[in-house]
Structures are given as C-alpha cells and as structure tokens.
Amino acid sequence: MLNIAAILQLSKMEYLMGNTTLEKLRSEVLGLPEPERAELAHELMKSLDLPVDHDAGDAWDKETLRRLAEIDAGTARLIDRDELRRRMRARLGPG
Helix, strand or coil: CCCHHHHHHHHHHHHHHCHHHHHHHHHHHHCCCHHHHHHHHHHHHHHCCCCCCCCHHHHHHHHHHHHHHHHHHCCCCCCCHHHHHHHHHHHHCCC
C-alpha cells in the first residue's frame, strides 16, 4: 500500500507519464482505508493554494447557530440518513 507522500509524488509524475499513471493512482487511492483517503483529500485540497477566506469561518459559525436554533424551535425540516443518501445519489447520478 502506498503512503501519502508516495501518492502525492505519483500525482506529480502523472503530467509526465499520461493518464495511465493517474488511473493506477486513482485505483490505489480508492483502496485505502477511509481515514487515509480523508487525510489525502485534505492534503490535496491544501496543495491547490486557494486563497483563504477569513470570513468563511465566521459565516459558517453563524449558519450553524441558525440551523441549530431552527432544530431547537422545531421549525427545521429534518431527514434521515437513508433519505440523504437517496437524494445525493439522485443528484450525483449513477457511479
């Protein structure tokens, strides 16, 4: 099994070697346990060097509190996990 540093290195090499490497890398990564895939996804996102939105954290805190208040007040429309999965599959399509 590849460690994260090796996977990131393979990702860089993909540009030189073509899609075959990317397909091999994708196959290997999808075989990793969920915690390792999550860590890798986090590292890949950080590597994109997107600008940091310093106001986003405050905005999400406010949104979280608003949603919790709706739940406490009984005005939120909640769905269970099965319904969430059904909706996500319908939105994302087969695959």
